[in-house]
Amino acid sequence: MALKLYNFPQSTCSQKVRMTLWEKGIDFVDRPVDSTKREHLSEWYLKMNPNGVVPTLLHDDAIIIDSSVIIEYLDEVFPDHSLTPSDPVKRAHMRKWLRYFEEVPTPAVRVPSFNQYLSKRFDKLSQDEFDKFVNSHPIRRQFYKKMQKENGFDERETDSALDRLRQTVERMEKGLAESGGPWLMGHDLTLADYCIAPTMDRMNDLGLAEVWSDLSIVVQWFDHVRSQPAYKKTFYKGTRLSEIYDGADLNSKENSAAISRD
Numbered sequence: 001m002a003l004k005l006y007n008f009p010q011s012t013c014s015q016k017v018r019m020t021l022w023e024k025g026i027d028f029v030d031r032p033v034d035s036t037k038r039e040h041l042s043e044w045y046l047k048m049n050p051n052g053v054v055p056t057l058l059h060d061d062a063i064i065i066d067s068s069v070i071i072e073y074l075d076e077v078f079p080d081h082s083l084t085p086s087d088p089v090k091r092a093h094m095r096k097w098l099r100y101f102e103e104v105p106t107p108a109v110r111v112p113s114f115n116q117y118l119s120k121r122f123d124k125l126s127q128d129e130f131d132k133f134v135n136s137h138p139i140r141r142q143f144y145k146k147m148q149k150e151n152g153f154d155e156r157e158t159d160s161a162l163d164r165l166r167q168t169v170e171r172m173e174k175g176l177a178e179s180g181g182p183w184l185m186g187h188d189l190t191l192a193d194y195c196i197a198p199t200m201d202r203m204n205d206l207g208l209a210e211v212w213s214d215l216s217i218v219v220q221w222f223d224h225v226r227s228q229p230a231y232k233k234t235f236y237k238g239t240r241l242s243e244i245y246d247g248a249d250l251n252s253k254e255n256s257a258a259i260s261r262d
């Protein structure tokens, strides 16, 4: 059974799948997709993932897309070291977290990410080339239309994103207090923890850790999640936006050795 994960090293949606694979000890080929060459919008990639986004999992001949679908799929197909509660009510609560994370913080964190770093990838494009890229995007057209090529998102969009990120950590603080921790669902680590961990890492990388600095249980949870071996394997050198855009040498031997390419 061969598994290949098409992903961006730096994408939060990709990171949650890599964390799940590492946590469960599942062998996979890590296939980085080159966002600078817009590989994710190329014809061969769109045949697998018509949304033009990463990640995409290839499991033998099966193509599985959408990060939360992928992590649930992996946990179902490889049941050892399950990250899903066996009790249906608890399972529903875990899925409630997954859906909330997809709906609220995942889109919200894109706003400061583009403001601070990701809009730099459009620096070399003329306005016409940028518009062409935006109009060709299968599912992010409206998102990119809300931003300015050079300056990212306006104050209103940015404030709204920060508000949603604050709401997320407040909910986590409450959820962790109710569950008794150390994980969102209580005693056991579940997919819910790994679903949100990369977004928190991204906020930290953007200098936004103050959003939860007064929430002591979330602070503890974040320390705990960061100490997991799967976390360390997922965030290899070059997976954080600050490293990519603030000048780390991504072609260094150390970095290329950290990922297996096909």
Ligand SMILES: N[C@@H](CCC(=O)N[C@@H](CS)C(=O)NCC(=O)O)C(=O)O
Pocket (backbone or CB within 6 Å): 008, 011, 012, 013, 014, 040, 052, 053, 054, 055, 065, 066, 067, 068, 137, 140
């Ligand atoms: N719902 C999708 C969203 C995936 C997604 O938005 N991926 C981003 C990276 S985190 C992407 O590929 N963006 C490409 C682009 O905006 O062109 C999932 O969870 O897999």
